[in-house]
Amino acid sequence: MNWELIFGQIKWNSFVFSGAIENPSLSEFIASGAGFIAVLGALAAVILLTVKGWWVPLWRDWLTSVDHKKVGIMYIAIALVMFARAVIEAALIRAQQLSAYDGGGFLSADHFGQLFSTHGTIMIFFVAMPFITGLMNYVMPLQIGARDVSFPLLNAISLMLTMAGAILIMVSLVVGQFSTGGWSAYPPFTGIEFSPGEGVDYWIWAVSLGSIGSTLTGLNFAVTIYKKRCPGMTLFRMPLFCWTTLCTSILMIFAMAPLTAATIMLALDRYAGFHFFTNGDGGNMMNYANLFWLFGHPEVYILILPAFGVWSEVVATFASKRIYGYTSLVYATMCIAVLSFAVWLHHFFTMGQSANVNAVFGIATMVIGVPTGVKVYDWLLTMVGGRIRFTTPMLFHINFLLTFILGGMTGVLLANPGVDFQVHNTLFLVAHFHNMIIPGVLFGMFAAVQFWFPKVFGFRLHEGLGRASFWCFAPGFLLAFFPLYWLGMMGATRRTYMWSDPSYLPWLALAMAGAALILAGFALMVAQIVVSVRRREQLAAPLGDPWDGRALEWSIPSPPPEWNFAVLPQVTARDPFYEAKKAGIAYRSPAAYEDIEVPRNTATAPLIGLFACAWAFALVWHIWWLVVVSFVLMWVVVIVRSFQTDTEETVPAATVKAANEAFLAAARAAPGVARDREMTSENRGRALPEGLEGRSGPVSSRAPVEVLP
Numbered sequence: 001m002n003w004e005l006i007f008g009q010i011k012w013n014s015f016v017f018s019g020a021i022e023n024p025s026l027s028e029f030i031a032s033g034a035g036f037i038a039v040l041g042a043l044a045a046v047i048l049l050t051v052k053g054w055w056v057p058l059w060r061d062w063l064t065s066v067d068h069k070k071v072g073i074m075y076i077a078i079a080l081v082m083f084a085r086a087v088i089e090a091a092l093i094r095a096q097q098l099s100a101y102d103g104g105g106f107l108s109a110d111h112f113g114q115l116f117s118t119h120g121t122i123m124i125f126f127v128a129m130p131f132i133t134g135l136m137n138y139v140m141p142l143q144i145g146a147r148d149v150s151f152p153l154l155n156a157i158s159l160m161l162t163m164a165g166a167i168l169i170m171v172s173l174v175v176g177q178f179s180t181g182g183w184s185a186y187p188p189f190t191g192i193e194f195s196p197g198e199g200v201d202y203w204i205w206a207v208s209l210g211s212i213g214s215t216l217t218g219l220n221f222a223v224t225i226y227k228k229r230c231p232g233m234t235l236f237r238m239p240l241f242c243w244t245t246l247c248t249s250i251l252m253i254f255a256m257a258p259l260t261a262a263t264i265m266l267a268l269d270r271y272a273g274f275h276f277f278t279n280g281d282g283g284n285m286m287n288y289a290n291l292f293w294l295f296g297h298p299e300v301y302i303l304i305l306p307a308f309g310v311w312s313e314v315v316a317t318f319a320s321k322r323i324y325g326y327t328s329l330v331y332a333t334m335c336i337a338v339l340s341f342a343v344w345l346h347h348f349f350t351m352g353q354s355a356n357v358n359a360v361f362g363i364a365t366m367v368i369g370v371p372t373g374v375k376v377y378d379w380l381l382t383m384v385g386g387r388i389r390f391t392t393p394m395l396f397h398i399n400f401l402l403t404f405i406l407g408g409m410t411g412v413l414l415a416n417p418g419v420d421f422q423v424h425n426t427l428f429l430v431a432h433f434h435n436m437i438i439p440g441v442l443f444g445m446f447a448a449v450q451f452w453f454p455k456v457f458g459f460r461l462h463e464g465l466g467r468a469s470f471w472c473f474a475p476g477f478l479l480a481f482f483p484l485y486w487l488g489m490m491g492a493t494r495r496t497y498m499w500s501d502p503s504y505l506p507w508l509a510l511a512m513a514g515a516a517l518i519l520a521g522f523a524l525m526v527a528q529i530v531v532s533v534r535r536r537e538q539l540a541a542p543l544g545d546p547w548d549g550r551a552l553e554w555s556i557p558s559p560p561p562e563w564n565f566a567v568l569p570q571v572t573a574r575d576p577f578y579e580a581k582k583a584g585i586a587y588r589s590p591a592a593y594e595d596i597e598v599p600r601n602t603a604t605a606p607l608i609g610l611f612a613c614a615w616a617f618a619l620v621w622h623i624w625w626l627v628v629v630s631f632v633l634m635w636v637v638v639i640v641r642s643f644q645t646d647t648e649e650t651v652p653a654a655t656v657k658a659a660n661e662a663f664l665a666a667a668r669a670a671p672g673v674a675r676d677r678e679m680t681s682e683n684r685g686r687a688l689p690e691g692l693e694g695r696s697g698p699v700s701s702r703a704p705v706e707v708l709p
């Protein structure tokens with residue numbers, strides 16, 4: 001039998017374990033160990049699912065679900081698993097750099113190159129992207145008073161494409177190697193001549209799958225926000241998180257396309273001998289740099305805007321005050337979104353444009369500081385005069401304000417081409433972007449988890465452990481990244497696996513200590529989740545409104561029913577739920593209930609994801625029969641689905657009524673918010689008073705959130 005016909009380019013020595021046998025070294029053992037852990041982890045999951053009998057529920061209730069809430073949770077689960085891997089890789093990079101004085105260190109140059117490439121690629125495409133996408137999925141439809149997104153099946157397909165990409169990257173731990181070309185994968189280095197192996201192909205197909213998934217998500221969410229808002233929810237009554245979701249979705253639609261184009265063109269160069277980006281034959285790698293950063297710069301705002309939305313929700317809720325400067329926050333978000341398409345060139349000031357071109361793009365970049373500053377001042381002014389509750393999300397918010405400004409300022413420094421020539425591609429740059437992404441995006445997502453967890457699962461997270469993890473994360477970040485500003489100015493370049501200037505050592509040691517603290521923070525966060533699950537009875541918050549919330553998601557039970565809203569809400573003001581509580585008309589019984597149509601679960605999306613994953617794997621290894629078979633199967637699934645007509649089921653009005661009336665009765669009877677704003681015979685059935693909009697909300701009369709044991 002012809003091996004190559006069946007297995008393509010996979011050979012015995014493609015498996016990571018073979019390296020440790022043929023060429024034993026610490027670096028190879030670590031690589032094999034990682035492969036081993038991946039295999040063991042997968043095996044452990046299979047055994048757990050089998051022993052507990054969870055296969056059927058996993059398939060029936062989760063993988064085949066098209067419910068935006070479950071899709072959102074699955075996105076965040078992917079993000080957390082991938083974060084665990086990428087943060088360990090960061091610690092290895094740090095340890096290598098600390099020990100690498102004058103040829104020391106324990107990793108081979110090649111292994112080190114794979115580590116920073118997978119770390120960057122995973123963190124951006126398979127941690128930050130799924131995290132924000134999962135969060136937008138869960139929260140946005142609830143906040144606009146919708147029952148789901150506009151295209152629930154498409155939503156599930158986006159998820160499964162992202163999952164396929166993540167699985168492909170995990171497979172690269174075991175079979176073959178990953179790219180050493182960094183997260184931006186510049187040719188000609190990533191061309192076939194300089195990187196002939198499978199590594200770059202893993203990067204290309206994993207990123208392409210994620211990128212197509214994100215394009216579809218962008219379309220889906222933008223249409224949802226335009227079309228599915230509940231009665232009375234005008235655009236300018238939407239919570240700010242929905243505004244940032246809208247802007248991010250539009251950015252996704254326009255920015256992911258150049259990335260997909262770049263990866264496919266790079267693939268054509270590598271597989272079919274095209275020369276879009278080659279050094280000779282009429283190719284030009286600058287085309288790649290332009291396409292990549294035409295995506296890459298908006299990408300960083302795709303990540304930060306939803307986080308800005310989270311910060312707006314968090315600060316208004318925990319300052320117990322209406323957000324300051326709502327309209328200016330909306331316009332600032334729009335400005336940032338538009339400007340983000342006009343600055344991509346600042347990523348390659350040093351690559352040969354004229355000084356004038358650099359100046360134009362440098363100024364455009366600096367201008368983004370203005371709308372961002374508007375946001376910062378709005379958040380600060382929201383806190384002024386508020387009654388601040390120092391919960392974990394609020395601690396993250398204050399830390400965000402303090403550190404994000406510093407990172408923004410170093411961005412403005414980099415926007416000056418003269419300065420950039422000095423520090424481009426040094427650790428100064430690495431410090432800048434981690435300084436934006438970690439306190440801004442990552443901690444924004446952590447704050448969001450703390451904030452919305454009780455909504456999703458019906459019980460709170462343990463507050464003490466949450467604070468403990470915060471107190472590791474926040475100083476850990478400072479220690480891990482501020483020394484890099486110094487190192488960068490001393491000339492330490494990024495992506496270096498070895499160095500020879502002894503004055504680097506103390507700074508690298510500090511950075512290592514910081515990375516260790518961040519790992520400790522992550523461990524505490526995992527502990528927090530485990531402890532909270534165990535104590536869920538004690539931490540229960542089933543009535544849906546644990547923080548004295550403001551937007552519509554807090555007006556329904558926790559966890560929300562499949563149909564979200566028993567009756568679509570009628571909105572007459574911003575912060576509609578808060579205003580309703582204030583007017584004493586929250587938790588009113590609706591006049592009548594109707595049957596609700598919900599989409600049926602379907603195997604379509606997971607099958608498409610499965611075949612997409614097989615297709616990408618086959619492309620990486622040139623297994624041509626599998627390329628054809630999986631591609632055809634993917635389309636067979638699509639065609640079969642298009643003939644199905646019975647795709648929805650009806651929840652009878654009586655079922656909805658029973659569930660909702662039980663919830664409303666409990667909410668009215670409960671102490672706390674419901675009691676303070678008790679239903680009375682006078683206010684029952686009364687519409688929300690007109691003119692509430694624009695009036696600044698009063699300081700909440702509620703006691704601050706107690707710290708749970």
Ligand code: HEA
Pocket residue numbers: 184300301303304346347348365366368369370372373374376404405406407408409410411412414415416420423424425429432433436437440441
């Ligand atoms: C979430 C991610 C994120 C965010 C929000 C930003 C925001 C900004 N970035 Fe950053 N950046 C990255 C992630 C991010 N960046 C990444 C990942 C890279 C490198 C990729 C790579 O090469 O691998 C990078 C690289 C990068 C470069 C390229 C440098 C080089 O390669 O040599 C430049 C240069 O101009 C730059 C500038 C800026 C600026 C001006 C902002 C501004 O938006 C910042 C605005 C914020 C403030 C200014 C603070 C708050 C404002 C006030 C308090 C008001 C008062 C202040 C003024 C009016 C100035 N960034």
Ligand code: HEM
Pocket residue numbers: 087090091093094116117119120121123124127128181182183184430434437438442480493494495496515518
């Ligand atoms: C949580 C703690 C983190 C630590 C300790 C860490 C550490 C590092 C280190 C040491 C590098 C290599 C620097 C070099 O080139 O010498 C790096 C690169 C990088 N990191 Fe992180 N990081 C962390 C989180 C994140 C997050 C959350 C993101 C994005 C969401 C991210 C994105 C990147 C990117 C894009 C690169 C560049 C990769 C490349 O050069 O191609 N990191 N990080």
Ligand SMILES: [Cu+2]
Pocket residue numbers: 296297300343344346347
């Ligand atoms: Cu940029």
